[in-house]
Amino acid sequence: MRFELMYDSFFKILKGVPLTLEVVFISTLLGFGLAIIVALMRISDNKLYSVPAYSFIYLIRGTPLLLQLYFVYYGISQFSFVRESFLWPILREPFWCGIITLTISTGAYSAEIIRGGIQSVSQGYIESGKALGLGRVSLFFRIVMPITIRQALPAYGNELILMVKASSLISIVTLMEITGIARTIISKTYAPVEIFLVAGSIYLFINFIITRLVKYAENRLSIPST
């Protein structure tokens, strides 16, 4: 073990933490919005909504994230009409390609989690809401959504950890977050075990904090059992 190297690289790798957190934060936020839309489409009785939503989820869950990233980063930019369009300043950036890919990915996975949550809301609550004269929109935001969030929170916590892990892939399109920096140091120093331990501990720490936060939110939202 080269402890001095581990000590030095700890501070180098730490510099990648803000980028990891930034990417995870932005794409989780956008992905959550996407997931709600996809989940609502998925449970709709209208095939015009449910079939595209189902296909989208199937497509994303059936293919590796790395392939989705390559598709967005290399595949779409092949066409000159994309390169000439107003979207090009965004699609040209590895950062935004990473955000787009992770947003789409977490959108599909979380849609399934949210769908499970929505379907667990018992009919009685919805009927009570209607009896109180709530419209469709306020029924959704005031009755269905709060119960869904409580139900789906444990599974969503898992998804958050998967997002932190998935964000490491953006290092492949040249972004220097935790894994990107770790890889650079490994190929310079040839100390894979030491660097793995350092970078791995940082990830474990981030995921530990997320687990605690989700647990805290779960406790806050749970119905007191007295």
Added chain:
Amino acid sequence: MLEAISFGDAGWGDEMLMGAFWTVAVSISSILLGLVIGIIFAGFKLSSIKVLNLIAEFYTTVIRGVPELLVIYLLFFGGGSAVMYVAKIFGYFGYIELQPFVIGTLAVGAISGAYSTEVIRGAVNAIPRSQFETGSALGLKGFRLYQKIIFPQVARLALPGIGNVWQITLKDTALISVTGLVEIMRQSRIASGSTHEPFIFYTIAIILYLIITRVSNVAFDKAEIKYSRGFAKRKIS
């Protein structure tokens, strides 16, 4: 455009299919390695020896909390020297270089193993205590008890979970393209680099993965039906 994906020397059709073959091959060898690891570490987790519990807990926590890519880099850069270190103990001092396929299997197998551990542990826990007691009452001890009574039931209970692990494993193999194994991902990179048609080749790659997913879904459904013979379908609600 069609020429690019034709078979033979001019096109990349046969190369892409070969890539699909390697994806499936490395996925199968990884999940098998993962199952072996899973059985051993599930045993550790269920054991009454504290040290074994700790080792298994450490392994599953680290693997499930750290990005797959980092595990792959660890084995890609460190796997060769680790094997040479072990070989030295046995008196072999030559240089050993690991094949990308072996590194890929070790890395993805180690990841897959952590998920399999949890699935198998859950399945063993789901078997009623009375089954163990009945076994011992019949005079079966230790391994025989597991072989005759517990494992056949674990197989049935673990199958849906193993199906999920298979999907994860299959997708994780895309990451070992960074080690140089020419599976679907790497092949489509090479092909799109040489033809400047990334859109087509990544689309083909997506289709290939979806086909493999679909076929394996059907296979796992069939296996589940086979192993659930004689069990009434449990009704929810």
